[in-house]
Amino acid sequence: MAGPMLEAKTLKGFRDFLPDSMVPRQAMIRKIEAVFERHGFQPLMTPALEYLETLMGKYGEEGDKLLYRFEDHGGRQVALRYDLTVPLARVVAQHRAELQLPFRRYHIAPVWRADKPQRGRFREFMQCDADIAGANTAIADAEVLMTGLGVLEALGVDGAVLHLNHRDVLFAVVQAAGVVEPQRQIACIRAIDKLDKLPPERIADEMATEAGLAREAALELIDFFVTARGIHAAEGTENESDYLKRIVETRLQGEALERALAAIARTETVRQLVEAQFPGKIHFDVSIARGLDYYTGVIYETRLTDARVAGIGAVMSGGRYDGLIGMFGKEQIPAVGISLGLDRLLAALQELGLVARSHAVPVYVTVFGPQDAAAALEVAQLLRRAGLQVEVDAVGGKLGKQLERASKRGARLAILVGADEQAARQAVIKDLADGQQHRVGLDALAATARQLLDTAD
RNA sequence: GUGGAUGUAGCUCAGCUGGUAGAGCGCGGGAUUGUGGUUCCCGAUGUCGCGGGUUCAAACCCCGUCUUCCACCCCA
Structure with a gap:
């Protein structure tokens, strides 16, 4: 006998995938790959481990805290990748000369977050990303969104809606409410993001403590978002972008107004381009915010509409990040991407009975x-x-x-x-x-x- | 990081107010040695998460610890 018996176990938040769960998983990955390739994306692989400094400061305070970090045997500060977007930004900057822009790549790989595990939430999980680096156009935005919707279509997911917004719209509206400092603006936007879960009172409280916003101004701001969200539900009235335009025109001026109007126009263009190919699958939703710091333009989240899986959260999200690649090199290269959470989506599909029972060796x-x-x-x-x-x-x-x-x-x-x-x-x-x-x-x-x-x- | 639960056979669980463990499924063997899945018979399941404490006696009570799960936070 060799030594004492070891306990066979996995780390908290980490999982084994036995063949029964691996078969549908792999089938799903293959379908996703096929859709990505059909849209002109090419595969990329990057190391699981990155220098800590590569990842730090890209995701915001919360994100930094969730980095799986440690010191390697050579005394280097390293971290497991938190997502696939920052490694892509690093790759584009590092291999700039070898890549032809615009560069379309897809990447299906695990990422790690030192989070507290829960239902549909793990410390190691699989993301499926498709990004376009080197093009700051509405077409690039639309292509990425259509790729994402194409994946859902290929997987047989009917009840999904993409919620589209733009960072600058959020900033403009918050600024119009009197919040000037970027940090406080972000705090406000984070608070808005909780509109679904918390009552207005609580959100106003959060804005007061986190962004120093007067209670009255906070409630007014919240009211704006609540109204804006009601727009697409109501028929026969003006659409979201017209409403937004009207609001920002009365509250903003000069450069801030220009910026807001440009953002609204861009978002509306993207929405229309995608809507034409995927009717009813995309909405302008001014209330979605996204927690990550690096987003600069359009942002989006996909929610499943079926009540059975509504609680599962966003299954596919992303946005434009025109400043991120520039952090790694002299050249500013705009980029946009979408990220699909394989584990969540698979869980949802199983819940909805869309996963075929795997047949073993015939x-x-x-x-x-x-x-x-x-x-x-x-x-x-x-x-x-x-x-x-x-x-x-x-x-x-x-x-x-x-x-x-x-x-x-x-x-x-x-x-x-x-x-x-x-x-x-x-x-x-x-x-x-x-x-x-x-x-x-x-x-x-x-x-x-x-x-x-x-x-x- | 905060709060609440959970942990008994491989799996799903039962075990009343403390008296050294049970069911179903699964597993193994068998019912004319070239025929499975259905049926019948037989059988084994186990440091009751781990460590400590109270007690004549603990799966059950107390403390600690770990695990998993749920809510919050954040997110895929």
Whole structure:
């Protein structure tokens, strides 16, 4: 015996994915990859570990606290990546000369956050990102959003709505309420983001303590957002952007007004471009804020509308970050991206019954005895060369046991190759769904097997 | 970081006011040695999360600790 027995365990917030959960997961990843590639994105991989300074200060105070950080054996301060966006920014700056702009890349990989685990929330989880670096146009924004909606469409998700907003609209409105300092503006925007969860009173309190905003001004500000949100619910009235335009025109002037109007116009352009291809899937929602510091332009979140999964939170979000890449180099390169939370979306799909039950190995080849091994393997190879997924019984024993294992593995067909069959260059295919057996020559085996697999069980 | 729960067989759980553990599912074996999944028979499940305390006696009461989960915060 070697040493004391170890307890087999995983770290809090970290998970193993056994085949039963891995199969639908991988199927989902493949669909997402296909959509990304169909939209011109190319794969990128980056290290899990980055220098701490690469990641620090990009996400805001809360984000910095959630960084998984430590010192490596060489005394370097390092951190596990918190998202896939900052590593992309680093890559674009670092490999600027090797990349052709605009650069479209997708990245499906785990990220780590030292968060407190909860339902739908883990310390290691998978993100699926698609970003365009080097283009600051409404078309780039729209392309990224259409990619995201394309993924949802490919996955069969119907009830999802993209909520679109623009950072500058938020800043303009907050500024119009009398908050001038950027830090306090961000604090206000964070407070607005909680509109869904907290009563106005509480939000006003938060604005008072976090941003030093007078209670009256805070309530007025909140009222503005509540009204703005009501707009798209009401029919026959002006739309969100017209309403916003009207409000900012009465409250702002000069450069601030220009900026706000430009943001509203840009958002509306993007919304219309996307709306034309995905009717009803995108709304201008002035109340969404996004917590991360690096966003500079359009921002968005996707929520599932089905009541069964409404509590699951945002499943796909992102925005434009024109200043981030510039933090790593002399050149300012604008970028926009979208990030999809695989774990959450998968959980939602399972909840909605949109995940097909995974079928295991379809064909199971039994082995009568040691002297029949070669014949069994020959048959297995024959079927595999024909493209079928085939498992050969690797344990042996009574035929009954082997068939039992075949059933437990979820196989649809069992192949029997005894002495009689070998002598006649034949094999018996047993359909485990109905128990029927078919004796066929080896030359017809693959075709018959395929035919049986194609029939419903 | 704050608050609330949870932890008993591989899994889902039961175990009344303290008297050294149970069910279902699953698992193993068997019911004419070339036939599974259905049925029948038999069988094993276990430091009752871990450590300490109270008691003649603790799965049950007390303290601590870890785990998982829920809410808040933030987010995917």
